[in-house]
Amino acid sequence: MEKLIAQIKQGKVWPFPGGIHPPGQKTISTGQAITRLPLPDKLVVPLKQHIGANGKLIVDKGQQVLKGQALTKPVANWSVPIHAPTSGVITDICQMPSAHPSALPELSIIIEPDGQDRWCTLNPVPTPSLLSHEQLIDIIHDRGIAGMGGAGFPTYIKADSRKAIEYFIVNAVECEPYITADDMLMREYASGIIAGIEIMQQLLTPTLTIVGIEDNKPEAIAAMQTAAAHNDKIIIQTVPTVYPSGGEKQLIQLLTNKEVPSGGIPADIGVLVQNVGTLFAVNQAVFEGKPLIERVITVTGNTIHNPGNVWALLGTEIKHLLDCQGFSPVPQQRVVMGGPMMGFTLPTVRIGVVKTTNCILAPDHEELAEPGPEKACIRCSACADACPASLLPQQLQWFAKSKEYDKLKEHNLFDCIECGACAYVCPSEIPLVQYYRVAKVEIKEQQAEQVKAERAKERFELRKQRLEREQEARQNRHKRKPATEKSADEKQKIADALARVKSKPAKDDDKSAVAAAIARAKAKKQNQGAGLEPDNSDVALERAARKEQARKYKEQKAAASTTDGDKAAPADDKKAAVAAAIARAKAKKAASSTTDSETATTTPADDKKAAVAAAIARAKAKKAAKAEQADSLEVDQTQSETAAPADDKKAAVAAAIARAKAKKAAKAEQADSLEVDQTQSETAAPADDKKAAVAAAIARAKAKKAAKAEQADSLEVDQTQSETAAPADDKKAAVAAAIARAKAKKAAKAEQVSSVEKDNAVDETAPTTKNQEPGTEAQPEQTAQDKKKAAVAAAIARAKAKKLQQEGSDK
Template sequence: MEKLIDQIKQGKVWSIPGGIHPPGQKLQSTTQAIARLPLPDKLVVSLKQHIGANGKLIIEKGQQVLKGQALTKPSGNWSVPVHAPTSGLISDICPMPSAHPSALPELSVIIEPDGEDNWCELNPVPDAKALSHDELVDIIHQSGIAGMGGAGFPTYVKADTRKAIEFLIVNAVECEPYITADDMLMREHADGIIAGIELMQQLLSPQLTIIGIEDNKPDAIAAMKLAAQHNDSIIVQTVPTVYPSGGEKQLIKLLTGKEVPSGSIPADIGMLVQNVGTLFAVNQAVHEGKPLIERVVTVTGNTIHKQGNVWALLGTEIKHLLDCQGFSPVPQQRVVMGGPMMGFTLPTVRIGVVKTTNCILAPDHQELAEPGDEKACIRCSACADACPASLLPQQLQWFAKSKEYDKLNEHNLFDCIECGACAYVCPSEIPLVQYYRVAKAEIKEQQAEQIKAERAKERFEARKERLEREQEERQNRHKRKPAAKSDGEKQKVADALARVKAKSDDKDSKSAVATAIARAKAKKQGAEIEPDNSEVAKERAARKEQARKYKEQKALEQGEEGVDKDDKKSAVAAAIARAKAKKAAQATKENASAETDAAPKDDKKAAVAAAIARAKAKKAAQAAENQTEAEEDSAPVDDKKAAVAAAIARAKAKKAAQAAENQTEAEEDSAPVDDKKAAVAAAIARAKAKKAAQAAENQTEAEEDSAPVDDKKAAVAAAIASAKAKKAAQAAENQTEAEEDSAPVDDKKAAVAAAIARAKAKKAAKEQAQSDDSSEQINDSNDEADAKPQSDAPESSEDKKKAAVAAAIARAKAKKVAKEQAQSDDSSQQTNDSSAEADAKPQVDETESSEDKKKAAVARAIARAKAKKLQQEGNDKS
């Protein structure tokens, strides 16, 4: 830093990029001193003469004001007041054209001067060094001082910066052509400017103050050096004449060699820049107590006869300035506020002077030619070479025309100082600065709309939250709060908990209590805890296992004791067979009962229906038995389990068939016995039963014939076949007995014969059952013997052949006996039918004696007995 200060004190000046050298045209307005103009007829004081918010009006229409009296007071950010330039009457407060290229109306105060120019009470400060920082800033603020170099930035904001300032830069360059307001101010009021600099030094405490002046102002340089010779911290530095060296960032670069980053302000790098006119206004506000009500304005141009600088009251119309300086307009006269580079053409001369007005230029057509028509860009890059901010003007112009605002921001549009150097050198006469100004205005408007939208969104969200909060409060007000527990209730709860804890001596009870307490706490907190059912699940599983074992044991007890528990497949097969047999028996029973219930008992056709039901029941039982036998045949014969399963299935099938037959007999007994047609129906039923038995016998023989003759299993098959034949015969006999019992009771002979037949049939059935049991035991023992390891000598093929021959002979005899029995039954049926018919007819033939009838009945009984005996012998042989 010391090295930099030494370089500055030695007079070193750095260079800046770009820049142009337009004609100065300054001598015309510096030949005379600053003049004072007579009071105008009216003053149009705009409320907005600076960057920031407008002040709030504190006066009203028709009020008399004094010179220097405040018209507004600060309100809002960067707001400074405006004051009455002279004493007079406020004739109106209304919008008037603004000092802007658009001339948009802005609220203004119109004052009619009274000509007396009376000041309000002033409060000068005799010793400014005794003022505090805040007091000094407040004086600057209330005096309405803003930047007078062109930007209009409020001075109090810069003076109140909390950042450390190393260099205070005084901008006295005034580089734009025609403008000499600062030059003449420095020549005539250098002491006041230095006094203002010292006040800023008091506020900012910079290490060094540098006054930059172009080398084309020798008189001003001499005056400033003379006024600052008593202050060693102030240096007057001469800089080369180049446009736009008067720009804030460009002047810092020239005097210190430091560059302000894009998007930053000079205070960020320890710099602060003030214009000489602003510093002079600070001096007047503090030392004289005068607010900012006037400034120096250069009035020049070839159409002005008395070119020079004047003290212009704020609000003085431009027309009054021109008229006082000898204005001679030409056709299509242009009047520019500002210089030829950065100024703008006024749409009307009825616009008042503002704090940033430094020049009024009224040129003729030769002095400032009208711009020609815009032509296409030839990409000469002259604009980029002339840009002091190192931008790309042609690229910015394309983005501005296409309204690509994001691209403009990326290319640092707001670093443009609108100096007009690019437009000055453009051979295509493109008004580049105008494009940039419009684009900046549109971007600012877009940002303002975005800020508005964000604020509206914040207000909406705040309102929504407020409404929700109010609704929640209303709901909570209506909720009934739970009654607070008294101390006694709380003590009772505590005592109960203590008792529970005291009782839980063992570990199990303690864990149970702890679990209950945990569940209660979790429930209170709103959590859901799943109950621990592990113990209950274990007990349920144990009970299921016990029930399963009990069922297995019960099933084994019902079967034979030789069942192997390890073979699960045979048990499954047996269970399937049992289920099928049960289903068949149940279906038979239901069908028989349904048919019996449906038939009226007092009807003669009941016997016929009963016979049909018996036939169906026997057929279903036979089908179930055949299915069971098929399953037994499909199972391996040498397996004990299959034999046990088959035995169980046979037993259940017999039981189901017997139950169905008993039910049928009961139905037959319920039928009327005095009906002669019952005998006919019984005979028909017997015939059907015999036919079913014969079919079963034939099926058994077919199965035996299909089996291999040389196998031991043939004997077992033969035994099973004989058992089936016996069962069919016994069923037929039982049916016959039932039918005989249902015969008419008025025939004594028939009753005697039926009784004899029943006795013989029962005896034969008993002997047959004993024979079946013995044969089954023999078969089972044979199966067991076959299943055991054959320790004896193997049976020869001769024995196998003999067994096969014996089985075939037994089958043939059984077939013959069944055939003879069928014939005998048919003959007896015919006899019974004829006797029934004879009984139904009127007894014409009285010659037949009772002796002959007795003989016939005895003969029938003897025939039946012989048939049964022959059948029994055949079964025994087999």
């Protein structure tokens, strides 16, 4: 580093690639000192005159303002305020054409000067060395200082650099043709510029400060050397006249032999660059308290009769500058803001001066000829040789025309400083810089859209996560709490309910079993759903009490109707039908018993009859076994109905299953009866006594079938009674009906077994035909016609029995 400093102090400079030597034309405007323009009729002050965000308006239309009064205040980063260039009245705040090649409208403040040029209160600082770093930064920020030599970068951002600065470079090269504003400023205000440099040295504390000036400005070099003689850390360095040596990166390479990396800034290599006009504004802001409201502008060109440099208030219309300097326009006159290399043609002269305006050029057609039509590239490589950034202008132009933005980035389009050297040397007159500018804007727009899309995606994801969290929270609110053990009071209530159910006086064993089963089922359900189901023990007890009351009411009504039938109220039709069915069943049962006893004592038996009786006994035993099986199925169904928690649908299903099983058992019994009849017909003797025995057996079978059918009718009627008479609960009625059917079947089974035993006893003790008394005549043999009659009678009997059985099951 010391070696480099020594080389710099010796005046050594390093070349940069490329560069051109266009005609300077600077002597046109350096013949006289800087003059001050008269006040214009109006000032058009745009809110944005720098890189960064606009300030916030703090004035209103019609308000009186003073010279130097703030019109906006910074509200965001890289935002600096603007100030009133003179005293007057704000006549309007509206959209006006901007100082841009597109002249797009932007918000501007229109001020009508009052001619008094009255200043607001100023706060000068005579000894800035006593101020802190932050105080100096605030002064520079509040006075609205921005870069006056290029893009208008806010000065307070550079002055508050967080990176160590080794070399502070002052750009006084002013390499572009026609422009002499910085040259004249250094000639006349060198001491003020050196004072501004010293303020920046206080803020940045650089190792060395270098002022670079082209060797075509001898007066400015001499003035600056004289003003900086007292400060040994300031070196006035002369550089060769080459365009564009005034570019920031090119000047750094010229003075320090350091190269700014692609996509980087000078601070990355410990260097910071400021323009001489900016440093003079810093001097005025600190020592005089003046905000940036005016600047030096070069007004030149062959159509200007009095070319020179003027102090112009910010917001002064370009037309006012031209008129004050003697403007004589030619047909199709062009007015350029800036120099002929990097400037742009204004669409109107009603645009106001801004902080970055350093030159107004009004050439005639010979001085600055109109560009000819664009021709095809001849690949001469002159553009690449002239490029100071070592780019490939030809390839960049092709990629820009085909909108291949990725390839433009790969070829470092944004390293282009838009100096115009490539277009200046192009023999095909291709406006290369215009292609690059358009491509840069499109790429920036594309990047902005991508940033927007990313932000929108991020917002969408955040919103989606928020909605999911809200939905999950709603679901959690509606979820039941986890199961917990019941409290001691709830357990005691359950125990008391079970005790009350068990301690009730039972009318019979079946009712007690049903009640116990219901109680157990309820207790089990409550214990399993502890913490998940509400406690319904009180409701269950009330329901049980209502059922018990209904049952008692039913019993009392039945007892009253039995003991006092004459005084009873008119019976229900269904009840009368039940009573009639019961009476018929009793009568048939009595008749059947009488017939069986008479037949057993009067009918003579023989060996064949004994065989028939044995077959009948076996058939009856088989029927009894099947009936027992059906009864067990019925009882199992009843148990399942009483044990599980019953509801209406399950009770209906269980009843249907029970009826189906009963019908199946009846069909099986009928099939056995037919088998017995078949056995009888096959084993019947031709004798009349055999026929009589068979007829008696058939009669007994028919009577028993009729009795069973009648019994089934009575059971069905009992079921009807239980469903229609009592107001008891449906579930209890279904259970009671099932128990009643089971009891009836058990009784019928017992009676059937006793009848079978009696028949077997009679058959075994009866005398055979071989032991008949003497003198008894044998019956004549049965004829074929009699056999047919007997078969027909048996079939008729079976059909009638089947019909009676079906009618009983339907009832």
